Amino acid sequence: MQISSLAETVFDRLAESKGTFDDVAKSGNLKVITSLMRPAVRGYVLRKGKQVDGRTDIDTNSPAHFDWRYRRDREDLAKLYRLAKQSQWDSDTTLDWSTVVQIGNPANPLIDPKLFPLQNYAPFQRLSEAEKADQGHALVSWLLSQFLHGEQGALFAACQVTQAVGWLDGKLYGSTQVMDEGRHVEVFHRYLDDKLKRLYEINDNLYVVIDALMTDGRWDMKFLGMQILIEGLALGAFGALRQVSGEPLLRKLLEYVMRDEARHVAFGVLALQRYYRDTLTAAQLREREDWCFEMSVLLRNRFLAHEVYDEYWAHKMSRRQWNEIAMTAPFMLMFRKRMFKRIIPNLKRIGLLSDRIRPYYAEYGLLDYEHGKAATELTGDDLIQEIE
Numbered sequence: 001m002q003i004s005s006l007a008e009t010v011f012d013r014l015a016e017s018k019g020t021f022d023d024v025a026k027s028g029n030l031k032v033i034t035s036l037m038r039p040a041v042r043g044y045v046l047r048k049g050k051q052v053d054g055r056t057d058i059d060t061n062s063p064a065h066f067d068w069r070y071r072r073d074r075e076d077l078a079k080l081y082r083l084a085k086q087s088q089w090d091s092d093t094t095l096d097w098s099t100v101v102q103i104g105n106p107a108n109p110l111i112d113p114k115l116f117p118l119q120n121y122a123p124f125q126r127l128s129e130a131e132k133a134d135q136g137h138a139l140v141s142w143l144l145s146q147f148l149h150g151e152q153g154a155l156f157a158a159c160q161v162t163q164a165v166g167w168l169d170g171k172l173y174g175s176t177q178v179m180d181e182g183r184h185v186e187v188f189h190r191y192l193d194d195k196l197k198r199l200y201e202i203n204d205n206l207y208v209v210i211d212a213l214m215t216d217g218r219w220d221m222k223f224l225g226m227q228i229l230i231e232g233l234a235l236g237a238f239g240a241l242r243q244v245s246g247e248p249l250l251r252k253l254l255e256y257v258m259r260d261e262a263r264h265v266a267f268g269v270l271a272l273q274r275y276y277r278d279t280l281t282a283a284q285l286r287e288r289e290d291w292c293f294e295m296s297v298l299l300r301n302r303f304l305a306h307e308v309y310d311e312y313w314a315h316k317m318s319r320r321q322w323n324e325i326a327m328t329a330p331f332m333l334m335f336r337k338r339m340f341k342r343i344i345p346n347l348k349r350i351g352l353l354s355d356r357i358r359p360y361y362a363e364y365g366l367l368d369y370e371h372g373k374a375a376t377e378l379t380g381d382d383l384i385q386e387i388e
Helices: 002-016 018-024 032-047 075-085 129-164 169-195 203-215 219-244 248-278 283-306 305-311 319-328 330-337 343-349 358-363 380-387
Strands: none
Touching: 002 075, 032 203, 032 283, 075 169, 075 248, 129 169, 129 203, 129 219, 129 305, 169 248, 203 219, 203 283, 219 248, 219 283, 219 330, 219 343, 283 319, 283 330, 283 358, 283 380, 305 319
């Protein structure tokens, strides 16, 4: 009976994730698909991100690169390191934590209820204003919870990147990113715990992405997964939420986090563009192109808010129906496209947006920002433009 129940649970979870598996198999790169199978099983089937005790152990394979010469020969990274030192901030003094954040107040919602994905869904329209505000509170809490979980992944990945990168200037900059990521974990958790009083579990799609990049032993794949994809996506997602929220503490928090994230993305571009141009074979570049596309699909699907669906709407509609609404709602369309504002031009800059892979991104409408500015050598004015 227990075996039968377990098999039924596994079948149900595989069925729930079928759409995602279909999406990420489109590139047809068996090497990439195979590399993602173990993280996918751990994330979608075993639900390793949703353990009863709230903890997950991930075995990592990350070599540490020591250079006893201490050679300083990357001026572009040295410049970024100097900027990072000058840009450190203390969340206790920079942010006004005395700000009162009202929860569930229809007169002062965290985001406009008109932006909720179910705005045009009749059962949602019949809810009271207080119920709509409560679900808006849930959606923002869910988004910030995923930001928090992503920042914890970024903290650990930044440690791995710092020990694995081969240039001293890169290690020095990496040390500032470790500090940044620790601060981001601190501020998002504090906002969720002190102000919103709510924390959601990690989304399965996000868990699979973090698992995949943490367990890959190649240093450049950690850069690619964290600095280019996750950090680039975060930069766009933070900007989209900041644009639609009128809550002053949240807007200020996101502004300062985005200043840090812009440097992190630049670090990835500076570290990878020369390496990919001068070192990798055509086959190796093709593998990384396909890996980035499949990761992009997982990151895109990360924002379907299934945990909110499970809490409020699972008894009223199917997951398929929820996905269709979430994928086509105006706010969610804007949100997902905005997330890729920095990813696409940066992939192009490091040589991973060839004519072969472009149709795959175009199918998902992710090429809108192809000709946007890549994160290269940043000044203070550039960082402000990223935020705006």
